[in-house]
Amino acid sequence: MTYTAYSEKGMRIGLASTDNFIKWQRHRLEWQEMNNKNAALFPEKINGKYVLLHRPMDKESVGIWIAYSDNLTEWYGHREVMAPLRDGGWESRKIGAGAPPIRTEKGWLLIYHGVDEDEAYRLGAAIFCLDDPSKLLYRYPEPILEPETYYELIGEVPRVVFACGACEVKDKYYVYYGGADKVVCVATIDKEEILGEEISIPSC
Numbered sequence: 001m002t003y004t005a006y007s008e009k010g011m012r013i014g015l016a017s018t019d020n021f022i023k024w025q026r027h028r029l030e031w032q033e034m035n036n037k038n039a040a041l042f043p044e045k046i047n048g049k050y051v052l053l054h055r056p057m058d059k060e061s062v063g064i065w066i067a068y069s070d071n072l073t074e075w076y077g078h079r080e081v082m083a084p085l086r087d088g089g090w091e092s093r094k095i096g097a098g099a100p101p102i103r104t105e106k107g108w109l110l111i112y113h114g115v116d117e118d119e120a121y122r123l124g125a126a127i128f129c130l131d132d133p134s135k136l137l138y139r140y141p142e143p144i145l146e147p148e149t150y151y152e153l154i155g156e157v158p159r160v161v162f163a164c165g166a167c168e169v170k171d172k173y174y175v176y177y178g179g180a181d182k183v184v185c186v187a188t189i190d191k192e193e194i195l196g197e198e199i200s201i202p203s204c
Contacts, residue, residue, distance in 0.1 A: 002039035002052070013039040013054060015072065030074045031067075034058040038096030042108070042133065051133055053081075053097035053110070062094035064112065066134050081134045082126060090114050090122050090143050098163030099175065101128065106201045107137050109194070111163045111175055114143065120159040122146040123177065125194060129204035138201050144194070145175070145187055155180025
């Protein structure tokens, strides 16, 4: 499990493992100390390596970065793989990974969040190459979920939907997300709707 650790020293990516979801073991990540968050670990090794998406804040990054590891401790190859669209739209200020990517027949499906100039958070979707997840193949032009209900509009931080988990169940994807930084919610979408034939994905 990846998580964001916060203290007076700043924000760091945390990594923990468990066999029973009761007792947890924390693991130290060996990379340059930096403010960092929005970590999402790919659910399987790719070309023999662990792969992580993250956003290093000390680099004034507003996009999604990638990193690789042989042992889940030492990470290398950090670089940006997806930037926000600077068009004044729903993700013009910054973007970040959320739920771990899901393997599909068209590529790795990433549910991410985008923030506009008014600090509203929405969810978007993108597809990355299965064999090389640093290659962005497609991003959906419109958000797939935005704050509309009262529990998404009013809370600790208003106008926020922020994905933290996603899974495939039969013919649907279940997306677990936070509403206004106060409640936990779930939304569903049909696989065919998000991966339909009308969506043209280029080859890697």
